Amino acid sequence: MSKGALSLNIKKWCCRKLDKNKAVEIANENGIPFFLAMMLEIRGIRERDQIREFLSESPAFSDPFLLPDMDKAVRRIRRAIDDFERIAIFGDYDADGVTATAILYSYLEANGANVTYHIPDREREGYGMSLEAVRALSQEGCDLIVTVDNGISAVEEAALAKELGIDLVITDHHRPQEKLPEAAAVVDPLLSDRCYPYFSGAGIALKLVMAMEGEENYDEIIENYLDLAAIGTIGDVVPLTGENRTIAKLGIARIEKGERAGVYALMKEASVAERKLSASLVAFTIVPRINAAGRIASANEAEKLLLCEDPDEALELARDLCAVNTIRKEIESEIFEKACDQIARRPELLYDEVLVLAGEKWHPGVLGIVASRVTERFGKPSIIISVSESGYAKGSGRSIEGFSLFDALSACSEVLTQFGGHTMAAGLSLLREQIEPFRKKINEYAASVEMPQPQLLIDCRLKPSALSAEAPKWLSYLEPCGADNPAPLFALCGMKLESIAPIGGGKHLRLRFQKGGACVTCVKFGVTPEEFPYLPGDELDLAVTLETQNFRGVESLSVFIRDIQFANEEKETQAKELRIYEKFRRGAALSDDEKALLLPDRAYFAALYRYLRNAKSLPTDLPMMYHRAALSGFGKFLAALRVFEEAGLIEIERNLEVFTVRVPEASEKKDLFATETMIRLRAVER
Numbered sequence: 001m002s003k004g005a006l007s008l009n010i011k012k013w014c015c016r017k018l019d020k021n022k023a024v025e026i027a028n029e030n031g032i033p034f035f036l037a038m039m040l041e042i043r044g045i046r047e048r049d050q051i052r053e054f055l056s057e058s059p060a061f062s063d064p065f066l067l068p069d070m071d072k073a074v075r076r077i078r079r080a081i082d083d084f085e086r087i088a089i090f091g092d093y094d095a096d097g098v099t100a101t102a103i104l105y106s107y108l109e110a111n112g113a114n115v116t117y118h119i120p121d122r123e124r125e126g127y128g129m130s131l132e133a134v135r136a137l138s139q140e141g142c143d144l145i146v147t148v149d150n151g152i153s154a155v156e157e158a159a160l161a162k163e164l165g166i167d168l169v170i171t172d173h174h175r176p177q178e179k180l181p182e183a184a185a186v187v188d189p190l191l192s193d194r195c196y197p198y199f200s201g202a203g204i205a206l207k208l209v210m211a212m213e214g215e216e217n218y219d220e221i222i223e224n225y226l227d228l229a230a231i232g233t234i235g236d237v238v239p240l241t242g243e244n245r246t247i248a249k250l251g252i253a254r255i256e257k258g259e260r261a262g263v264y265a266l267m268k269e270a271s272v273a274e275r276k277l278s279a280s281l282v283a284f285t286i287v288p289r290i291n292a293a294g295r296i297a298s299a300n301e302a303e304k305l306l307l308c309e310d311p312d313e314a315l316e317l318a319r320d321l322c323a324v325n326t327i328r329k330e331i332e333s334e335i336f337e338k339a340c341d342q343i344a345r346r347p348e349l350l351y352d353e354v355l356v357l358a359g360e361k362w363h364p365g366v367l368g369i370v371a372s373r374v375t376e377r378f379g380k381p382s383i384i385i386s387v388s389e390s391g392y393a394k395g396s397g398r399s400i401e402g403f404s405l406f407d408a409l410s411a412c413s414e415v416l417t418q419f420g421g422h423t424m425a426a427g428l429s430l431l432r433e434q435i436e437p438f439r440k441k442i443n444e445y446a447a448s449v450e451m452p453q454p455q456l457l458i459d460c461r462l463k464p465s466a467l468s469a470e471a472p473k474w475l476s477y478l479e480p481c482g483a484d485n486p487a488p489l490f491a492l493c494g495m496k497l498e499s500i501a502p503i504g505g506g507k508h509l510r511l512r513f514q515k516g517g518a519c520v521t522c523v524k525f526g527v528t529p530e531e532f533p534y535l536p537g538d539e540l541d542l543a544v545t546l547e548t549q550n551f552r553g554v555e556s557l558s559v560f561i562r563d564i565q566f567a568n569e570e571k572e573t574q575a576k577e578l579r580i581y582e583k584f585r586r587g588a589a590l591s592d593d594e595k596a597l598l599l600p601d602r603a604y605f606a607a608l609y610r611y612l613r614n615a616k617s618l619p620t621d622l623p624m625m626y627h628r629a630a631l632s633g634f635g636k637f638l639a640a641l642r643v644f645e646e647a648g649l650i651e652i653e654r655n656l657e658v659f660t661v662r663v664p665e666a667s668e669k670k671d672l673f674a675t676e677t678m679i680r681l682r683a684v685e686r
């Protein structure tokens with residue numbers, strides 16, 4: 001009997017290119033260790049000025065007036081300050097929007113502006129500006145609306161604002177659509193044809209404040225606002241390269257000082273106030289708690305916390321946010337299980353290129369997180385949709401590298417009432433009756449482009465004999481790590497597994513490997529001995545991260561396993577044949593070459609069935625079973641299993657978490673070539 005994951009998420013390991021001669025040159029010219037020089041060369045940081053800027057403790061900031069319409073935005077806001085016009089900052093309810101609002105509100109208030117802010121309610125108002133909100137701000141006497149982290153798609157809302165006598169300044173970083181809103185200024189880096197950094201909403205708010213103050217006051221701006229900009233930049237998962245990395249790096253240093261009452265209180269409640277901060281730690285502790293307010297309660301609570309100056313009040317607000325975050329995690333897990341259960345009940349959905357899952361009254365605040373988890377689990381772009389009682393539906397999607405979700409939604413615009421976002425993440429609205437047409441259209445679009453295979457990016461292969469406790473120290477110079485500057489990941493290839501030992505009460509594993517006389521001990525988190533599918537003697541490739549641990553003054557190297565595969569395994573070929581098999585299961589036409597990759601013969605059937613019958617225990621997933629069966633052709637393997645199931649030679653039980661394969665006692669002889677799968681495969685032969 002075999003239990004394994006419901007999905008097949010086959011990642012291709014891609015190793016970056018390394019020019020060792022260039023790395024030696026970098027090391028010699030800059031007086032740095034070869035290991036650090038090697039990492040810089042791998043990451044494309046090769047020129048002396050690049051290296052100096054990357055390693056600098058105080059890298060420079062670009063001119064904010066390079067952003068389109070920045071001069072117009074500054075002039076209009078300055079006039080509003082001078083004339084004491086009523087200014088409303090129109091923000092967003094995620095960590096990026098909340099921090100962007102806090103930056104601009106704090107700055108304008110400190111400069112004597114008549115300023116307020118409005119953050120829309122996620123459930124009641126939805127993302128971005130709305131006609132109702134514009135009318136409400138007009139009734140409050142607002143003369144100028146400045147958007148942060150939204151507004152680039154607010155064409156109707158801009159027209160209404162103009163009609164009501166309200167000027168509009170838009171600062172956004174989302175992708176513009178064909179028609180731009182009419183405004184006094186539209187500041188969005190994607191409107192520029194220059195090679196300019198792709199900032200977060202908070203990053204653009206910071207650049208606006210810099211433009212308002214001038215270069216001579218940058219130090220004061222950094223002192224007051226860079227911590228908020230760093231949280232927004234990390235929270236919105238924009239590339240942590242160039243100036244974004246500068247914002248994150250210097251901002252994290254400001255956060256560590258603990259001088260902003262609200263942020264420090266949040267760190268205390270998240271138990272990270274005394275720890276060395278990294279972008280990853282910010283992303284997994286501070287950001288989710290700020291996001292939770294907008295997802296489950298009101299983002300105004302998070303805004304109050306960021307603006308709060310009283311430590312005691314900040315602590316109470318932080319405790320409330322942490323409690324809301326706990327509720328958020330419970331709701332998120334419940335919806336994720338329902339989404340997976342939907343696939344378990346309709347396994348044909350797994351053969352779609354893009355997973356579209358919808359449920360009644362799923363909490364709209366967590367749809368994006370659930371989509372991220374679904375995409376990570378199944379290795380496919382996913383869109384999670386919540387349908388209201390009125391039949392109006394909202395969704396959030398996440399993609400995989402190489403597939404533009406924004407372009408995909410653009411191709412489906414006729415069945416959507418609204419959409420927007422980025423390449424990797426997007427939101428949409430539609431009517432209940434359009435969900436199935438939308439699923440069909442987005443998968444038709446996906447079938448018309450070359451869908452990428454999920455990838456695991458490896459920096460380089462390391463020899464186990466070369467590992468030392470010094471290496472992670474030099475890796476710290478790459479921090480802060482995040483999107484487009486990921487934490488260093490290395491491959492240890494051809495490692496022979498020698499022993500498996502449980503640690504942490506049996507929740508984790510300590511694994512001992514050997515190669516060429518060198519022994520390496522690794523830790524694999526979140527896996528019990530019963531769940532671990534590999535056996536002593538297996539030759540494996542390991543994707544690992546390295547850390548230096550200090551215990552009682554003695555430093556040692558810790559090696560943590562992020563992924564494992566059999567040595568020399570052809571993941572790319574497996575993924576290609578899986579895609580063809582999924583195409584076949586969808587009922588799509590196959591080429592002659594594709595058919596040949598799926599069509600098993602009698603000898604193949606006999607070998608596979610013999611393995612299934614004789615194995616003492618079947619492995620925990622299909623790729624593992626395929627490897628243990630020692631057969632050639634993953635597509636044939638999948639097709640043969642389907643044929644066996646149709647013929648009643650095996651039974652497959654599917655549920656939420658696992659599938660179970662059982663081989664019953666042999667009965668009467670079966671004609672495998674009379675099964676539906678074989679009839680279809682052979683019918684298209686020429």
